[in-house]
Structure formats: structure tokens, C-alpha cells
Amino acid sequence: MTSQTKVALLFLLATLSVVVFVSFLGQFAFFGSYKRVVVAYNFVGGLEQGSHVRLMGVKVGKVEKVEFRPDYKSEAGEEVKLHIHIKVSEKAWPVIREDSDYFINMAGIIGEKYLEISPGGSASPQVTPGTIVRGTDPPRVDQLISQGYALAGKILSVVEDNESSVTSTIGSISDLVVGLNKVLGTIDKISQNKEYTGLVTQISTLSREMTVLLKDANKGDIKSMLISMRDLLKKLEKIEEKEIRSFLQEEGIKARVSL
Amino acid sequence: MFKVTFASLLIETLQSLFQQGVRVKEVVKYLDHLAFKSLNIIVVCVSFAAAVTILEASFHMKLVLHDDSLVPGFASMLIVRELAVVVMSLLLAAKIGAGIAAEVGQMKISEQIDALKLLGINPFNYLVLPRLVACLIAGVLLSLIANAVCLLTAALVTTWSLDQSMAFFMTAFRRFVLMKDLGFSLIKGALFCGIIPLVSCYYGMTCEPGAGGVGRATTKSVVSSSICIIVLDFILTLVFSSFY
Numbered sequence: 001m002t003s004q005t006k007v008a009l010l011f012l013l014a015t016l017s018v019v020v021f022v023s024f025l026g027q028f029a030f031f032g033s034y035k036r037v038v039v040a041y042n043f044v045g046g047l048e049q050g051s052h053v054r055l056m057g058v059k060v061g062k063v064e065k066v067e068f069r070p071d072y073k074s075e076a077g078e079e080v081k082l083h084i085h086i087k088v089s090e091k092a093w094p095v096i097r098e099d100s101d102y103f104i105n106m107a108g109i110i111g112e113k114y115l116e117i118s119p120g121g122s123a124s125p126q127v128t129p130g131t132i133v134r135g136t137d138p139p140r141v142d143q144l145i146s147q148g149y150a151l152a153g154k155i156l157s158v159v160e161d162n163e164s165s166v167t168s169t170i171g172s173i174s175d176l177v178v179g180l181n182k183v184l185g186t187i188d189k190i191s192q193n194k195e196y197t198g199l200v201t202q203i204s205t206l207s208r209e210m211t212v213l214l215k216d217a218n219k220g221d222i223k224s225m226l227i228s229m230r231d232l233l234k235k236l237e238k239i240e241e242k243e244i245r246s247f248l249q250e251e252g253i254k255a256r257v258s259l
Numbered sequence: 260m261f262k263v264t265f266a267s268l269l270i271e272t273l274q275s276l277f278q279q280g281v282r283v284k285e286v287v288k289y290l291d292h293l294a295f296k297s298l299n300i301i302v303v304c305v306s307f308a309a310a311v312t313i314l315e316a317s318f319h320m321k322l323v324l325h326d327d328s329l330v331p332g333f334a335s336m337l338i339v340r341e342l343a344v345v346v347m348s349l350l351l352a353a354k355i356g357a358g359i360a361a362e363v364g365q366m367k368i369s370e371q372i373d374a375l376k377l378l379g380i381n382p383f384n385y386l387v388l389p390r391l392v393a394c395l396i397a398g399v400l401l402s403l404i405a406n407a408v409c410l411l412t413a414a415l416v417t418t419w420s421l422d423q424s425m426a427f428f429m430t431a432f433r434r435f436v437l438m439k440d441l442g443f444s445l446i447k448g449a450l451f452c453g454i455i456p457l458v459s460c461y462y463g464m465t466c467e468p469g470a471g472g473v474g475r476a477t478t479k480s481v482v483s484s485s486i487c488i489i490v491l492d493f494i495l496t497l498v499f500s501s502f503y
Contacts, residue, residue, distance in 0.1 A: 003291035010295050014400040017407035021441055024410060024432055050437070112434060 034061060034087035037127055039102045039135040040072070040080035045113060047104050052114040053086050054105075060092035063115060074134060083132065086115060097124035102135035263464045268383065269457060272391060275384035281392050289393035293355045294401055300354065301347050301401055302408050308346050309338055309409040313416045331417050332431035338413060339440045343405040345492055348451035351394075351401070352484035356459045359390060360480035363463025364473040372464065382464075390456035395449050402448025406441065443499045450495065451488045458484045 044066070053061035065085040074080055088096065097120020105116045115135075127133065159166055190196050216222060236244075263271075313334050317327040363386060366372050375382045414428045462480040466472050 003288050006295040007287050007290045010290065010298070010397075010400055013298075014403040017403040020407040020411070021403070022438075024429060025436065025438060025441075 033090045035090055035093045035129040036064070036085060036087050037096075037129060038132045039084045039086060039115065040069075040074065040132055041082045041084060041104075041135045041137055042080055043137045043140055044082060044084065045104050045138040045140070047084065047113045047115060051112070053088060053117065054114055055088070055092045055095060055117045056119055057116075058092070060117075061086055061088040074132075078134075080134065084115065084135070088117075093129075094126060095119045096127050097121060098127055098133075099124040100127070100133075102133060104135070104138040263461065265457070265461050268387065268461050268464065271381075271383040272387045272457075275381050275388055279381060279384045281384075281388055285389035286393045286396070289389050290397055293351070293390070293393055294397035297351055297354050297397075297401070298404070301350055301405055304350055305343055305346050305405045305409050306412040308342055309334075309412040310416045312337060312342060313413050314420060317421055327421055328423070329431070330421060331413070331423065331428040332435040334413055334417075335410060335428070335432040336435040336440070338409045339406055339436050339444055341492070341496075343409040344402050344444050344448045344451065345488070347401050347405040348398070348448065348455075348488050349485055351397070351452055352455050352488060353481055355394075356455045356480050356484045357477045359456055359459035360463045360466075360477045361473055363460050364466030364476040367464055367466045368468045368472060387456060387460045390460065391453060394452040394456045398449040398452030399445050401452070402445050405448075406444060439502065443495075443502075447492065447495050450491060454487045454491065455484045458487060 047063060047066070049063055049066055051063040052059050053063065063084055064087050067083040067085065068081060069083050070081055072080055072083070096117055100120035101118040103116045103118070104113060106113055313330060316330045316334050316337075320327040320330055363372075366386070372382045372386070375385060410432070414425055417423050417428045418425055459480040462476040462483070466476040
């Protein structure tokens with residue numbers, strides 16, 4: 001083998017190594033085809049070029065470019081200054097609809113950022129490749145912390161301005177807690193007393209019997225009896241006082257009748 | 260009598276590149292001698308180095324974290340950024356550095372370099388430049404091959420020893436390693452390999468007379484090349500870190 005052949009072989013091996021490396025990195029999709037869309041944000045929370053794009057949790061593409069657009073305004077008139085150019089596998093493309101949402105999430109132990117697309121409704125039309133869609137900005141932790149800090153400052157100033165009333169309120173709460181403790185102690189003692197326990201048992205039994213009685217009352221016999229009694233009382237209303245008295249005297253009953 | 264310093268060697272060599280150009284045939288010959296014939300040693304050594312890296316990283320992570328799921332990611336990053344290119348360069352320094360120093364040293368003590376000058380041939384263009392160009396090209400090519408071999412070995416060891424799938428290794432690799440890591444690795448490879456002929460030719464050209472002189476020049480060239488590679492690696496790592 002001549003030197004030239006060996007050197008050519010060396011170059012061939014190096015080229016193969018490049019192919020191995022690039023395919024390991026996934027920079028080229030030798031047999032894949034993609035469609036592209038631009039997602040607009042005002043804050044991306046660390047999403048970078050090369051970050052993964054997932055659809056329903058499945059990797060379907062990558063972030064190709066992060067572009068600053070200081071003058072861009074959406075159709076609604078909102079200023080959205082960050083454009084994320086993403087590519088999505090053609091296989092996954094039909095699932096992305098105009099009502100799809102574009103979130104920025106974090107995954108893994110090292111907190112890798114990725115763009116998550118939620119599938120849209122099948123009634124909604126498909127997204128046209130190359131269009132600009134609005135993404136959902138992730139929450140800004142620094143902003144939350146600063147707002148929390150401001151809130152804490154306000155609470156502190158309110159407490160300092162109303163120190164006497166806050167102190168008296170705390171004193172009242174303390175008294176209330178002491179009173180509650182006493183009540184709870186009394187309830188505890190009552191629950192341990194046998195007489196009270198017996199009383200509670202009896203009330204419970206009475207309640208059960210009353211329930212049975214009421215059930216019976218709704219049955220036909222007692223109901224008809226009550227109806228008869230009501231009819232009787234109505235008839236009695238019509239009889240005069242003297243007649244009743246004479247009737248009762250005849251029966252040997254002395255009574256005061258007042259209807 | 261032919262005398263040279265390291266600075267003059269460097270300047271004269273670069274001057275001769277622009278004045279006389281490089282002889283491509285010689286470069287191809289040296290690529291064969293320096294790179295192709297070192298390929299087997301490099302492939303074997305970097306493979307084992309990668310395997311040991313995976314096993315050691317797994318051992319330590321299991322010991323400390325009781326979990327070695329991050330080994331493929333960390334190991335592949337270490338392989339691409341450091342291991343493959345440094346091991347390859349040190350091997351080349353030992354193999355070809357010694358050879359170049361001995362060859363040039365022998366020419367020096369047998370006054371062949373003086374003869375070249377008498378014949379009107381620039382010894383830097385004739386002896387140093389083809390080796391330098393060949394080593395720069397070899398550095399890039401061998402870095403690529405060493406990286407690929409290392410990664411394939413690491414993937415295989417991960418599958419067999421760590422009981423993790425090849426897909427898991429690929430996912431971890433993509434998460435940790437960037438394309439620019441490979442670019443920086445190739446730059447390192449070229450520069451490390453470029454140092455070897457310069458240092459070796461310098462020690463060869465300043466060789467003392469006798470067999471002992473050649474032996475000392477050979478030893479010095481290997482030691483100095485290795486130290487230069489390690490120090491340059493530190494400097495380049497610092498510089499490249501600022502690009503992340």
C-alpha cells in the first residue's frame with residue numbers, strides 16, 4: 001500500500017468519525033424532514049438554541065434560532081420582542097393546531113429547558129408553517145422574589161405603624177386561645193364522665209325510637225286514626241256546650257267544657 | 260557550525276513556508292509515517308482510557324450518590340473536551356517526538372544539516388516544515404478518530420457494564436456535548452501535535468555529539484513535548500471556557 005493510499009484511508013476514517021460524531025449529536029437528521037414555526041415570547045427563562053421541542057412529552061424537534069425583534073408587534077398590538085424559531089418533525093406537525101399552547105418547561109436533574117407544545121383541538125385548523133404564534137411566558141422567579149420582598153416590606157411597615165393595636169390584637173388572640181383551651185379541657189372532662197356518657201346514650205336511643213315511631217306514623221293505620229280524630233273534633237265543634245255537658249253528666253263525668 | 264534557538268527555528272520555519280512553500284509529497288510521506296502508523300496505538304489506548312473513565316466515574320458516583328445515571332453524560336463531555344485529544348497527543352509525543360529528535364539529531368551530529376546548508380537547501384524548510392504541516396493535519400484527523408473511537412467504546416462499556424441502553428447514552432451525550440466542543444477539541448489536537456515536531460526538531464538540531472547526545476535529545480524532546488502539551492491544554496481550556 002502506497003503512502004498516498006494510506007493517507008487517503010486516514011482521511012476517510014476521519015470523515016467517518018465526523019459522521020459518527022454528528023449523528024451522535026443529532027445535528028443532522030439524515031432521513032427526517034421538518035416544518036418550522038416561530039414562537040414569540042417576552043421571556044424564555046434560559047431556553048437556548050439547540051433546546052429540545054416536545055409535543056405531549058415526546059421529542060419532536062429543536063430550537064433553531066433565538067432572535068431579538070425590538071420593533072415587533074403582534075396583530076393584537078402586543079409587543080413581543082423575542083422570536084424562537086423551532087423545527088418540528090413532519091410526523092408530529094398535524095397535531096399542532098392554531099389553539100395549541102407553547103410552554104417553556106424544565107426537565108431532568110440539571111434543569112434542562114425545553115419548549116413543550118400542547119396539542120390543539122381537532123376542530124381547530126392546522127398551523128401554517130412559518131407563521132408567528134404567541135407562546136406562554138414562563139413565570140419569572142426573580143420577579144416573584146422581588147414582589148415577595150416588596151410585600152414583606154409593606155407588611156413590616158404596617159406592623160410598625162400600628163404597633164399598639166397589633167400588640168392588643170395579639171393579646172386578645174392569646175386570651176382567646178386560653179379560653180379555647182379551657183373549653184376544650186371541660187369538654188374532655190365531660191366526655192370522660194360516666195353519667196354524661198349514659199345521658200348521651202339514652203338520648204341516642206330515644207332518637208332512634210322516635211325515628212321508628214315517625215316511620216310508623218306515616219303508615220296507613222295511624223294516619224287514618226289521626227284523620228278520624230280530626231273529623232271527630234270538627235263534628236264536636238258543631239255541638240253546643242249544653243248538650244255536651246248534659247251528655248257528660250249522663251255519663252257521670254264532671255268537666256269544664258269550653259269550646 | 261549549525262546553531263539554532265527555539266525562537267529562530269519557529270521564525271525560520273514560518274518564513275520558509277511563505278518563501279518556499281511546502282512540499283506536498285513530503286507532507287504525505289510524513290502523514291503516513293507519523294499519523295497512519297500511530298493509528299493502531301492510538302485506537303487501542305484511547306479505547307481503554309474511555310473504558311476506564313466510564314468505570315471509574317460509575318464507581319465514584321455510586322459511592323457518593325448511589326446512582327450512576329449521569330455517568331454517560333459527564334464521561335462523554337470529558338472524553339470530547341479532554342481525554343481523547345490529550346491521550347492521543349501524549350502518545351504521539353512519545354512515539355513520533357522521539358523518532359523525530361533521534362532522526363534530526365543523527366543528521367546534526369553527522370553534519371548532514373551543515374551539508375544541506377552548503378547545498379543551498381534551507382534545513383528548516385526541508386526538515387521542520389513538512390513534519391510540522393503533517394503533524395498539524397494529523398492532529399485534526401487523529402483527534403476526530405480518537406473522539407469517535409472513545410465515544411463508541413464508552414457507549415459499549417455503558418451498555419455492558421452499567422446496564423444502560425445505547426439510546427440512554429446517546430440522549431445523555433446530546434444533552435451534555437455541544438458541536439463547539441468538537442471544534443475546540445480539533446483545535447487542541449492540531450496545536451498539541453504542532454508542538455511535537457517543533458520541540459523535537461529543536462532538540463534534534465541542538466543535539467550533542469555521540470550516541471549519548473542523541474539519547475539525551477530524544478528524552479528531552481519527549482519530556483518537553485509532554486509538558487508543553489499539558490501546559491497548553493491548561494491555557495486553551497481556560498480560553499475556550501470563556502466561549503460558553
